[in-house]
Amino acid sequence: xxxxxxxxxxxxxxxxxxxxxxxxxxxxxxxxxxxxxxxxxxxxxxxxxxxxxxxxxxxxxxxxxxxxxxxxxxxxxxxxxxxxxxxxxxxxxxxxxxxxxxxxxxxxxxxxxxxxxxxxxxxxxxxxxxxxxxxxxxxxxxxxxxxxxxxxxxxxxxxxxxxxxxxxxxxxxxxxxxxxxxxxxxxxxxxxxxxxxxxxxxxxxxxxxxxxxxxxxxxxxxxxxxxxxxxxxxxxxxxxxxxxxxxxxxxxxxxxxxxxxxxxxxxxxxxxxxxxxxxxxxxxxxxxxxxxxxxxxxxxxxxxxxxxxxxxxxxxxxxxxxxxxxxxxxxxxxxxxxxxxxxxxxxxxxxxxxxxxxxxxxxxxxxxxxxxxxxxxxxxxxxxxxx
Amino acid sequence: xxxxxxxxxxxxxxxxxxxxxxxxxxxxxxxxxxxxxxxxxxxxxxxxxxxxxxxxxxxxxxxxxxxxxxxxxxxxxxxxxxxxxxxxxxxxxxxxxxxxxxxxxxxxxxxxxxxxxxxxxxxxxxxxxxxxxxxxxxxxxxxxxxxxxxxxxxxxxxxxxxxxxxxxxxxxxxxxxxxxxxxxxxxxxxxxxxxxxxxxxxxxxxxxxxxxxxxxxxxxxxxxxxxxxxxxxxxxxxxxxxxxxxxxxxxxxxxxxxxxxxxxxxxxxxxxxxxxxxxxxxxxxxxxxxxxxxxxxxxxxxxxxxxxxxxxxxxxxxxxxxxxxxxxxxxxxxxxxxxxxxxxxxxxxxxxxxxxxxxxxxxxxxxxxxxxxxxxxxxxxxxxxxx
Numbered sequence: 001x002x003x004x005x006x007x008x009x010x011x012x013x014x015x016x017x018x019x020x021x022x023x024x025x026x027x028x029x030x031x032x033x034x035x036x037x038x039x040x041x042x043x044x045x046x047x048x049x050x051x052x053x054x055x056x057x058x059x060x061x062x063x064x065x066x067x068x069x070x071x072x073x074x075x076x077x078x079x080x081x082x083x084x085x086x087x088x089x090x091x092x093x094x095x096x097x098x099x100x101x102x103x104x105x106x107x108x109x110x111x112x113x114x115x116x117x118x119x120x121x122x123x124x125x126x127x128x129x130x131x132x133x134x135x136x137x138x139x140x141x142x143x144x145x146x147x148x149x150x151x152x153x154x155x156x157x158x159x160x161x162x163x164x165x166x167x168x169x170x171x172x173x174x175x176x177x178x179x180x181x182x183x184x185x186x187x188x189x190x191x192x193x194x195x196x197x198x199x200x201x202x203x204x205x206x207x208x209x210x211x212x213x214x215x216x217x218x219x220x221x222x223x224x225x226x227x228x229x230x231x232x233x234x235x236x237x238x239x240x241x242x243x244x245x246x247x248x249x250x251x252x253x254x255x256x257x258x259x260x261x262x263x264x265x266x267x268x269x270x271x272x273x274x275x276x277x278x279x280x281x282x283x284x285x286x287x288x289x290x291x292x293x294x295x296x297x298x299x300x301x302x303x304x305x306x307x308x309x310x311x312x313x314x315x316x317x318x319x320x321x322x323x324x325x326x327x328x329x330x331x332x333x334x335x336x337x338x339x340x341x342x343x344x345x346x347x348x349x350x351x352x353x354x355x356x357x358x359x360x361x362x363x364x365x366x367x368x369x370x371x372x373x374x375x376x377x378x379x380x381x382x383x384x385x386x387x
Numbered sequence: 388x389x390x391x392x393x394x395x396x397x398x399x400x401x402x403x404x405x406x407x408x409x410x411x412x413x414x415x416x417x418x419x420x421x422x423x424x425x426x427x428x429x430x431x432x433x434x435x436x437x438x439x440x441x442x443x444x445x446x447x448x449x450x451x452x453x454x455x456x457x458x459x460x461x462x463x464x465x466x467x468x469x470x471x472x473x474x475x476x477x478x479x480x481x482x483x484x485x486x487x488x489x490x491x492x493x494x495x496x497x498x499x500x501x502x503x504x505x506x507x508x509x510x511x512x513x514x515x516x517x518x519x520x521x522x523x524x525x526x527x528x529x530x531x532x533x534x535x536x537x538x539x540x541x542x543x544x545x546x547x548x549x550x551x552x553x554x555x556x557x558x559x560x561x562x563x564x565x566x567x568x569x570x571x572x573x574x575x576x577x578x579x580x581x582x583x584x585x586x587x588x589x590x591x592x593x594x595x596x597x598x599x600x601x602x603x604x605x606x607x608x609x610x611x612x613x614x615x616x617x618x619x620x621x622x623x624x625x626x627x628x629x630x631x632x633x634x635x636x637x638x639x640x641x642x643x644x645x646x647x648x649x650x651x652x653x654x655x656x657x658x659x660x661x662x663x664x665x666x667x668x669x670x671x672x673x674x675x676x677x678x679x680x681x682x683x684x685x686x687x688x689x690x691x692x693x694x695x696x697x698x699x700x701x702x703x704x705x706x707x708x709x710x711x712x713x714x715x716x717x718x719x720x721x722x723x724x725x726x727x728x729x730x731x732x733x734x735x736x737x738x739x740x741x742x743x744x745x746x747x748x749x750x751x752x753x754x755x756x757x758x759x760x761x762x763x764x765x766x767x768x769x770x771x772x773x774x
Contacts, residue, residue: 032646132646192631192654193623199655200619203662206648207612209596225594229616232587236580244579250685257683259419259519261593261675264682267579268586275590288648295651296644298637327714 011091013084014046017071021111022148028106028141034131037120041145042104042111043067046087047095049150052384056099056151058142059083060159060166063234063290064282066110069102070095085365092374093158101149106141107133107289115285116217126285128214133289135162135297139169146177155382157316158182160362161329162290165297168337171314172299180380181316182373185326185362187333188307188340189298194328197237198291201230205284214285223284228275230287235274240325240358307336308343318348319376321369323361349376398478400471401433404458408498409535415493415528421518424507428532429491429498430454433474434482436537439771443486443538445529446470447546447553450621450677451669453497456489457482472752479761480545484773488536493528494520494676502672503604513672515601520676522549522684526556533564542769544703545569547749548716549677552684555724558701559686567767568703569760572713572749574720575694575727576685581715584624585678588617592671601672610671615662617674622661627712627745694723695730705735706763708756710748736763 025038044067049056059069061082070081070088087093087100104112107130115130122129146154157170157178164186170178187194205211208226212219239247248267263269303309318341322334331352341348353369355361361369412425431454436443446456448469457468457475474480474487491499494517502517509516533541544557544565551573557565574581592598595613599606626634635654650656690696705728709721718739728735740756742748748756 032644034646132648189637191628192635192637192652193626193628195637195652196619196623196631196654196658199652199658200616200623202648203619203659204591204616207615209612225596228594229587229591232583232590233620236583236587239580241578241580244583248579250576250579250582250688257419259421259679261589261679265579265582265586267583271583271586272590292646292648301637 011094012089014071014088014095016074017044017046017068017081019044019067019073019111022145024141024144024148026144028137028144030131030137031134032131036106036113036131039106039113039141040111040117041106041113041141042108043145044069044081044102045149046070046100047098049099050382050385052382053150053152054155054383055097056101056146056149056154057093058101058103058146058154058157058170059087059093060138060142060157060163061102061105062159062161062163063294064278065163066108067102067104067112068110069100083363086370086373092370093377094374098155098377101145101151103142103145105133105138105290107131107286109283109286114283115214115289116283125217127217128285130285130289132292134293135165135169136173138293139166139173142166142170143174143177153177153179153383155380156180156182156377158184160184161186161359162294165294168311169297169299171316171318172310175313175315178316180319180376181314182319182321182376183334183337184321185323185329185334185359186320186337187329188300188336190295195295197233198295201233202288202291204229204233205288211284214288216284222279224279227279227282227284227287231278231282232271232275235271237328238358238360240327240356242325243356243358246356307340311337311340311346312344314341314344314346316346318346319351319372320348321351321353321362321372323353323355323357323359325356326359326361328359398481399476401458401475401482403461404431404433404455404468406431406454406460406498409532411528411531411535413531415524415531417518417524418521419518423493423500423518426493426500426528427498427504428493428500428528429495430532431456431489432536433457433487434485436486437769437771437773439769439773440537440539441542441770442484442773443488443533443536443541444480444543444545445488445490445533445541445557446474446480447525447529447544447550448489448492449546449548449550450681451665453495454489454491454499455497456487470750473757473760479757480764485542485764488532488538490529490532492520492525492677494518494673496670496673501670502601502676503670512604514604515672517601517672517676519679521680522552522556523560525680526553526560529553529557530561530564540564540566542767543567543569543764545571547571548573548746549681552681555698556684556686558703558705559697562700562702565703567706567763568701569706569708569763570721570724571708572710572716572721572746573707573724574716575687575723577682582682584620585682588620589675589678591616591620592675598671601675603671609666611666614666614669614671614674618665618669619658619662622658624715625745625747627714627743629712630743630745633743694727698724698727698733699731701728701731701733703733705733706738706759707735708738708740708749708759710740710742710744710746712743713746713748715746
């Protein structure tokens with residue numbers, strides 16, 4: 001199995017990459033009714049767009065990631081892209097064949113226009129006044145980027161978790177612009193429990209005395225305590241109980257119970273570390289907006305709850321992947337998507353991977369999962385000459 | 388089924404009850420090594436201790452409950468005991484036959500000695516200096532109360548969740564003093580995920596700027612924001628995803644998305660309400676200590692992880708009950724207890740109730756669950772003449 005693993009997980013790095021920025025001066029009307037007079041999107045590309053412009057793949061990010069999918073920055077070699085195991089020369093999404101596009105979503109905190117940007121109306125950072133954005137808004141903004149890059153139609157749009165929701169939305173919003181959709185660890189809408197976890201995270205942030213209604217930049221502070229707790233909650237939902245038990249168990253860091261409130265168990269150390277790290281680099285206003293985008297996503301809502309009707313416009317070929325131990329978005333949620341696509345006689349492959357890692361499995365090396373993605377891209381027919 | 392339900396769930400109220408308090412002046416050595424020179428326990432009793440003193444049942448409480456199990460207070464008729472559906476005349480635990488004892492645990496905030504009590508060494512509230520207490524400590528203190536009440540041996544010790552851990556510990560600490568043990572919605576030890584949820588709750592509290600290292604009483608504040616978030620996290624783990632979806636769904640309170648951070652979904656309203664309510668009456672220092680007691684509970688640890696060895700001293704007859712939808716302490720955790728008891732050839736009945744409510748099911752009216760508890764107590768043979 002080791003040899004097979006090596007083969008499946010082989011491939012190189014795209015190497016040093018450059019983040020770029022595109023500016024859009026045609027106003028963007030958001031789903032909320034608010035209008036952004038102009039905006040910028042941070043993005044990266046790997047590989048080359050072929051002359052037929054038929055080999056572009058858009059990779060959408062989930063909660064805390066960004067446009068930096070693969071490779072590293074020349075001046076920051078440790079900063080490796082978040083899906084570097086998946087994207088690169090010879091990797092499942094092979095940059096020798098495909099032109100891969102990563103984009104930081106609108107409202108983000110990694111370079112695209114968001115709450116930390118200057119609000120042209122006030123000359124100060126938007127802060128709490130930045131509009132609430134939705135998956136539909138993100139896809140609309142990404143379509144502008146596609147135009148800017150000269151991509152009329154993506155060979156594929158791909159994402160995991162919240163990224164998968166964007167891939168799904170692409171097939172609804174722009175059915176003619178998506179050849180294939182890779183929908184990984186997805187759900188067609190959040191459950192009440194999913195929303196509950198998001199809400200507690202938001203409450204931790206908005207009740208932090210340093211939040212100041214989202215205008216904390218002006219006060220020279222950030223709601224770090226709230227963001228830290230929010231991230232800790234998130235991490236619990238990303239892992240399965242089993243893998244958490246296997247990784248951390250009930251190991252006592254000090255050998256015996258401390259009978260105090262310092263760290264006793266390894267899992268406490270892990271959570272505090274993750275919370276601390278996140279709270280130093282992620283923007284709380286962005287976190288709030290991303291969780292709202294998750295909560296609101298529900299393409300079936302406009303069709304009386306009928307997901308099959310919602311997906312009727314889709315024309316793409318689908319690969320839907322779920323993971324058995326994912327209790328955040330269970331395989332049952334993915335099967336709802338598969339069923340709705342089959343109702344529409346769409347071309348859909350469904351893969352349920354027996355993986356222990358929980359929701360985070362979509363980011364992990366797994367021989368069967370990676371082999372399937374590799375094969376799916378490998379079998380993909382592109383329009384026109386490839387080179 | 389309605390008729391059967393009525394029958395099973397029938398029974399009256401114990402009526403107006405009085406909380407009492409017992410003082411213990413022999414020092415209590417805690418598991419941490421700390422010593423309480425004296426302490427008080429708040430308790431209530433219902434029914435009458437028979438002349439043979441053989442009909443006493445101790446009911447142990449879980450995280451946020453107290454000694455007030457059944458009935459109401461004459462001056463506060465709305466304040467009904469937390470297990471009033473289970474305990475009363477003609478109810479599953481019938482106070483016409485049994486003498487029922489409820490006790491607020493050491494470190495609590497409902498009348499027993501705890502962080503809000505005066506530290507005799509300083510003349511000020513203990514606050515953050517109150518020792519960390521364990522399930523073993525609680526059981527040791529409860530044994531003092533039993534002595535005080537003239538109860539040498541309980542007919543039964545009973546509890547759900549953390550209360551069930553106390554029932555289990557009684558059978559290990561004082562095997563000759565427990566005739567029967569009712570272990571409901573229990574686990575022999577927390578998983579890493581269980582500890583993780585507790586830790587996030589603790590971090591929310593201890594990083595609240597109003598926490599002041601647990602000495603907030605002196606500052607005239609309480610860490611309400613942290614306690615609120617802690618309670619919200621707890622509530623998510625008490626309910627199943629299914630019942631949450633059924634109860635709250637994705638209903639929008641304002642009919643349409645608000646595109647802001649006010650309440651959109653019903654579940655948000657529920658969580659904020661529960662968090663607000665809890666933060667007005669519960670003590671944060673107590674919450675911290677109760678979660679630590681949960682984390683530390685692991686009777687098998689002293690036996691190299693062998694639960695069968697840990698339960699070898701037990702002599703009680705056991706009724707173990709779990710609920711299919713309880714994802715906090717799953718039925719599998721209860722079956723570990725059952726297996727360890729069977730390894731010791733103990734008398735154990737196991738009931739896995741197909742209930743939708745999640746962990747909270749142990750507090751809910753359920754015809755099969757209540758019928759089983761009723762029958763179990765009904766068949767219980769007491770020593771000596773009953774009257």
